[in-house]
Amino acid sequence: MIFAADLDRTLLFSQRRLEGDAAVIPVEYRFGEPFGFMTPGGFSALRTLQKQAVCFVNTLRGLEQANRVVFVSDGSCRYLSLQNGLYLYRDGKEDSVWAAHVKRTVHALPLHLTDGAGIVLKQLPGIQCLSKQYEYLAVFFVEDESFDDRACSSLAAELSASGWALYRQRKKLYLYPQALDKGAVLERVRELEGCGTAVGFGDSWFDVPMLRACDAAWSLKGCELEGTDWGFPIQYSSLPAQAGTEEVLTRILTGLGEGYYAEKS
Structure with a gap:
């Protein structure tokens, strides 16, 4: 299974985006200071998910910003897409085939x-x-x-x-x-992985093409996607922000363990 997830306000949250009283730990550092946070349970669930699925972080960030996150910089994510799908890295190396496709498309x-x-x-x-x-x-x-x-x-x-x-x-x-978005780059990852089942997790309009391309889509209570019919099913957490992230990751793990996300050929 491919687990495709956005970073900001999906997996991790800045101090001002935290909600409620759920305890958090730093998972991102900026200038040596804690900057991005998850709950301990959410981080543990993500670490387990990284071992059981192909982890794909699909973000608007650039490479330097993405590498501030500990579970990106340590190589735990096999795939990393930057700037809304314009760049794709596999095991730390840029995918030259995708780079050539992007260049041809834009030119x-x-x-x-x-x-x-x-x-x-x-x-x-x-x-x-x-x-x-x-x-x-x-x-x-x-x-x-x-x-x-x-x-x-x-x-x-x-x-x-x-x-x-x-x-x-x-x-x-x-x-x-417009032809290059988070959904398009996910299709490239699915091609590289043999068209495996994909489960998506995102919180914003930029994530919609990625979520639409997935076999199951998850998002968070209170985010900008909630309340709109996007033309495909999205499952939402019952809690917002960091607590909701822990809830979603735990539910995805449970579904994986129960064989809910069986591989598709």
Whole structure:
């Protein structure tokens, strides 16, 4: 079985994202200080799951940020996908086949990322600045008071015709190739693993393509996915945040032990 999971607000939580009184331990360090947390039970369940399934972390983070997490940097995850599916690592080495596919896909688009970023800066009200422009992804900071959601939706439709997706998540706006997402990179992992059964765990709109591509999908009570019909079943925890993560990981482990996630050919 492939266990495909997002990182932030799914497996681990920053101090300000913790909820309730469930005890936590640090699982991520930034500048030598604890930064990301899980419950002890959740961390134990994840460690067990890493031994019983193929662990695939599928995150928006970059490589340096992902390696701040102890269960990523120690090599316990066989697969690591970065920047919403744009990069894929297998056993610590970048998958050259996926890298070539991403490069071909992006270079075939009629609009270059730099030009697309320029259009966003010029046409969309409420952009504070271009935060970062990576090889295939641009990230902007937005001003809540002046950001125009309708204008953003209109521009997103315009950019979609050129193969680019534009999506706002809280204080950030992302511009990325729409054909390359967390679901597409999961399909590559399934190919490498012989099309094994996949169980997904995520909390945000960016995780929807990955969850849709899985045989079973899990999410958390109170996250942005809850309350919307995504066109496929998602199971939600009964508790929010870090306690919910422990609940989901434990339930996935139980299902694995009972043979619920039998391998599919």
